[in-house]
Amino acid sequence: MSALSTSHGALSRFRATGYIGRRRRTGLWLVLPALVVLVAVLAFPIAASLVVSFQSVDTAGGKFSGTWVGLDNYAQATTDPAFWTAVQNTVYFTVVEVTAVVGLGLVVAMLLNHPLGRSPFFRVILFVPWALAPVANAVMWKWIYNANYGILNQILEALGIIHRPIVWLGDPQLALNALLLADIWKAIPFIALLLLAGLQNVPPILYRAARLDGASAWQTFRFVTLPQLRTAILICVVLQSIWALKVFDLIYVLTKGGPADGTVTLNFLAYRVTFDFGNIGYGAALADILFVMMFVLALVYIRTFRPTRPASGQPA
């Protein structure tokens, strides 16, 4: 069915008289306030940002005037070394964070789903990192990583693992991984709870059937648990990817993108270009590139992980 005929059908259904038509129209009126809010706080800023990204913006004298420059801001990104460094860091950060958070979150969820782990005490403890305000979390980790006074160095020196303090935020690669650790620690609880909810919705009869068929623990996990968690994993991967792509507070508090741009990501670069350099058009272009990346990623995930429908006449 073509899009035209689909929209024509929708219009016809909207215009239909009778009880069903009135019901549909009333429903649309009821969701209208929410749609207006969504357009105002979501669609409008995205559209405005897109428009600004094609302009060179001048804020002199309190005015906000833009001159159309076409794709110049996007072209600038391709020749900006900081942009490519930011893309590299962003991809690395996102891939590692999503893999670690979802993987570790699944392990934690399975532990919580075990009879021994079902005590509410464990769930309360689990929530502590997630409940911390993002900036408070960043400041806490700044002190943990402090080269002179940080507790991480003190513990490692006490255990004899290191003999001199390590400057965790002093090396570009090490600093990026230090930020990853801080963000993964904070992100695991929420993902673990999402996966726990998914685990608890797996019908027990499937596990009984697997046991009866002689499946090992790994086979049960691989052929029963994982397929049943497909949708929950998809949600976790999409959410965590978006959060990883837009990480900002940790970078701002701990490293300001350094050392040597080693921890600068696309989101932070957009902030720096917009507020530090006053280049609003270029900053908007960077933010829109990030937005497109997130959007495409979400579409890819949904397409890859969507539940497969059985062919007609075939059992599910």
Place this chain on the structure above:
Amino acid sequence: MEEHELEIQRQMSRRSFLKRSAGVGAGVVALGAVPSILAACTSSATAAPGAASAAASKAPSAAPGTVALNVLAPAAPDPAPPGVAKFNDATVQAFAKWQADNKTTVTYEAPPWPQLHDKMATAFASGNPPWDVVYMSGWAPEFRQNLTAIGDMIPADLKADLPPSSFSTVTWDGKVYGVVFTLSLLTLFYNTELLSKAGIAAPPKNWDELKTYTKELTSGNQYGWVLNYGAPEGIGGVASYWMAFLQQAGGKMYGPDGMPIFNDTPGVDALQLMLDVNTAGTDPGSISYVGINDATNVFTAGKAAMMMNWPFMWVPAQDPKTSKIVGKLGAALLPAGPAGTASIDGTDAWTITTASKDPALAMKLIEFYLDPNVQKSQSIDTGWLPIRLSVLNDPEVQAKSTNAKVVMDQATHPYDSFVTPDYNEVTQAIGTEIQKALKGQKTAKQAIQESSDLVTAIVKKRK
């Protein structure tokens, strides 16, 4: 019949419920949300800044019968005015009297220093800056189009008591946009006890001594040198420190045409010095210290023997609650390079925004901040040296801030901060290359070459 009536009632109540709900929802949208959103958007986009500030400003209103003056200042311990920092009672009373005499209520917004630039950038871009007087630190050329040129408003006697060179960082295209209110130059601070224990009689006077002493003062967990190399940009970032060494090597940032000219021997030598001192015995954590306070904490804990810092450090370093080096602090000129000693200016200045409804009154407030008694109190109570030459020579100021003489001596040598409208972008580019060199990813020559290319592109964009 009863069933029919019941059915009608059910249909009517469901229908009426749906209708009323839809009507309420649509009414809320029509009457409440949209007009206020549109009004807010319209006022900031089209109204002149002065008129818009009255409608959209978030600044608190003045006491009845007085005019409001709103000031954006940094929070202490950065240079803060009376009403924000802790001044003595006489100054506090003088401030209250000034407000009463001028029928003015001065209201402060005083965020921590690192937040100032972003706050200003956002407010100026919105067209509704709510302040009359704004603190600047190297940003006056950047925000000049939102600032009032006040060169002609500064009284002659005040101008005569200020170092002429102090206006260089608030001047662009021949127009003066502010007044520097504290003589804040980088000088050398050293731990006299650590130097004495190492058998070093006096602080380093030149680059060779700096490298040698740094090495001799480094052992175990104690380092010869510490500084915050973690922030590339801005005044007090690693690029600005390199600019001090650049001038010591006889170099300059820009030529007469405004293009960068630092890709030469002085530029490379200045960075090489930093690398050599780094290898000789700089605290390894320096590359991760984003703010000067991070490095200062290491120094005042007695873990590093020398650092460059702003004059304000003298007072807190003598406070036993925060310092372990009370009575062991010395100050000296920065070690001389091939062209002698040189430094950079902190460029702390007061400016007046174009949004101010009473620039003359705002200027009077700035004159109050620069009043000799207030300047003296600023020095003695907060540690930030005065800018007025007459107050700098005051015996009481010199007695309390024994480093005042050192700073004044440093001020007789070059101290250009090379401030431009794109100072943040320039220093970000240079600072990042310097950090790469400090991490061994590039040689000094490569880093300076790349910096020059990047700054050239930035300057061309400005032109």
